Amino acid sequence: MKEKVFRDPIHNYIHVKEPIIAQLIDSKEFQRLRRIKQVPTTSYTFHGAEHNRFSHCLGVYDIARRVTEIFEQQYADKWNPEESLITMVAGLLHDIGHGAYSHTFELLFETDHEAYTQEIITNPETEVNAILRQVSPDFPEKVASVIDHTYANKQVVQLISSQIDCDRMDYLLRDSYYTGTSYGQFDLTRILRVIQPVENGIAFAKNGMHAVEDYLIGRYQMYMQVYFHPASRAMEVLLQNLLKRAKFLYQNHPQYFQQTSPNLIPFFEKNPSLANYLALDDGVMNTYFQSWITSEDSILKDLASRFINRKLLTSISFDEENASQLNDMIKLVRQTGFDPDYYTGIHINLDLPYDVYKPKSNKPRTQIDIAEKDGSKEELSALSPLVASLSGNIHGDRRFYFPKEMLQTDDLFTQDKVNFQKFISNGHLTSTP
Numbered sequence: 001m002k003e004k005v006f007r008d009p010i011h012n013y014i015h016v017k018e019p020i021i022a023q024l025i026d027s028k029e030f031q032r033l034r035r036i037k038q039v040p041t042t043s044y045t046f047h048g049a050e051h052n053r054f055s056h057c058l059g060v061y062d063i064a065r066r067v068t069e070i071f072e073q074q075y076a077d078k079w080n081p082e083e084s085l086i087t088m089v090a091g092l093l094h095d096i097g098h099g100a101y102s103h104t105f106e107l108l109f110e111t112d113h114e115a116y117t118q119e120i121i122t123n124p125e126t127e128v129n130a131i132l133r134q135v136s137p138d139f140p141e142k143v144a145s146v147i148d149h150t151y152a153n154k155q156v157v158q159l160i161s162s163q164i165d166c167d168r169m170d171y172l173l174r175d176s177y178y179t180g181t182s183y184g185q186f187d188l189t190r191i192l193r194v195i196q197p198v199e200n201g202i203a204f205a206k207n208g209m210h211a212v213e214d215y216l217i218g219r220y221q222m223y224m225q226v227y228f229h230p231a232s233r234a235m236e237v238l239l240q241n242l243l244k245r246a247k248f249l250y251q252n253h254p255q256y257f258q259q260t261s262p263n264l265i266p267f268f269e270k271n272p273s274l275a276n277y278l279a280l281d282d283g284v285m286n287t288y289f290q291s292w293i294t295s296e297d298s299i300l301k302d303l304a305s306r307f308i309n310r311k312l313l314t315s316i317s318f319d320e321e322n323a324s325q326l327n328d329m330i331k332l333v334r335q336t337g338f339d340p341d342y343y344t345g346i347h348i349n350l351d352l353p354y355d356v357y358k359p360k361s362n363k364p365r366t367q368i369d370i371a372e373k374d375g376s377k378e379e380l381s382a383l384s385p386l387v388a389s390l391s392g393n394i395h396g397d398r399r400f401y402f403p404k405e406m407l408q409t410d411d412l413f414t415q416d417k418v419n420f421q422k423f424i425s426n427g428h429l430t431s432t433p
């Protein structure tokens with residue numbers, strides 16, 4: 001096959017030499033990813049972030065391709081070249097099961113993008129599966145096992161999913177670029193020079209330790225400044241409440257949804273097929289939201305309009321100590337005339353930026369190891385005071401969302417207004433931009 005290239009703002013040229021990779025990119029399940037935004041609600045805060053899953057998946061593939069090429073050329077004693085294709089394919093397909101507004105959608109309809117990723121790869125009805133079977137009959141299952149971490153070769157598994165993997169390296173650089181922020185930038189070229197296969201995993205040469213450190217700090221800052229931004233989360237809460245209202249109304253008005261939003265019916269009915277799942281994308285969903293703006297139901301109509309027109313809920317942060325006051329807040333929301341079921345939301349975003357391997361935790365992490373010249377290994381936070389300060393510590397916040405209008409209705413409160421104002425003057429209130 002003649003080499004194909006894809007022009008990419010992060011990696012410049014993405015090179016495709018293997019016919020299997022080219023065919024997978026052309027499959028309809030992979031092309032669908034063009035219609036799924038990478039960070040759907042973040043794009044309402046950082047307007048440049050309109051990029052899609054398609055470009056991210058290509059990017060993960062390209063990092064996997066570069067790493068395996070280096071491993072083949074420089075570490076022939078520790079890397080089996082037969083593992084290169086599966087690493088590239090798993091990188092390309094790792095997010096193939098993502099759907100429109102994945103995280104919010106999953107919460108409401110109990111779907112799971114990881115389970116769909118497995119299904120798209122292993123179900124004989126998909127184009128992806130037919131292409132993978134050309135390699136060998138058991139290749140689809142093998143690829144699926146890399147993605148669910150059960151594949152025997154841990155070097156491959158760690159390249160696709162660990163605390164420093166091809167997935168994270170691509171999305172940090174990509175989201176940083178498209179949001180127009182600089183937090184997620186790090187020296188990928190340097191990391192690719194120091195990454196190496198070791199027995200049962202991967203490690204990084206000591207002279208590249210600061211590049212790895214920089215990657216972890218970049219990741220931490222992207223979570224705090226970009227992914228956890230209160231305005232993006234306000235859009236998630238709105239979306240969640242909008243879908244919740246639609247789900248509720250469907251019970252008594254199925255014909256309305258037949259007319260305006262037929263592709264959602266299998267999800268309301270809790271029996272979606274794979275084909276139903278693949279028929280949804282951001283465009284389909286946004287068209288439905290647009291059509292709900294003319295609904296006769298005042299709540300559905302209002303929430304759809306708020307979502308489409310970016311009329312955000314506002315929020316206050318809270319912690320365990322003042323969580324009990326939320327009940328008072330909910331009472332106030334109701335008194336103001338808003339149904340708290342659809343006009344409030346609790347949104348908790350917490351992240352553990354880095355942790356060492358803890359075999360007893362329920363999700364043990366693969367730690368980042370630094371390789372010395374003599375072949376011995378040391379865990380990263382033991383060498384880096386910066387990483388040690390992040391290691392094992394959870395960061396993030398809990399926010400309570402409510403209608404912005406409440407901040408403007410002075411005359412609606414008598415006694416209760418005092419509490420509310422106290423809440424604000426205590427410094428808990430952060431009005432979203």
Ligand code: ZN
Binds near residue numbers: 060167
């Ligand atoms: Zn990904």
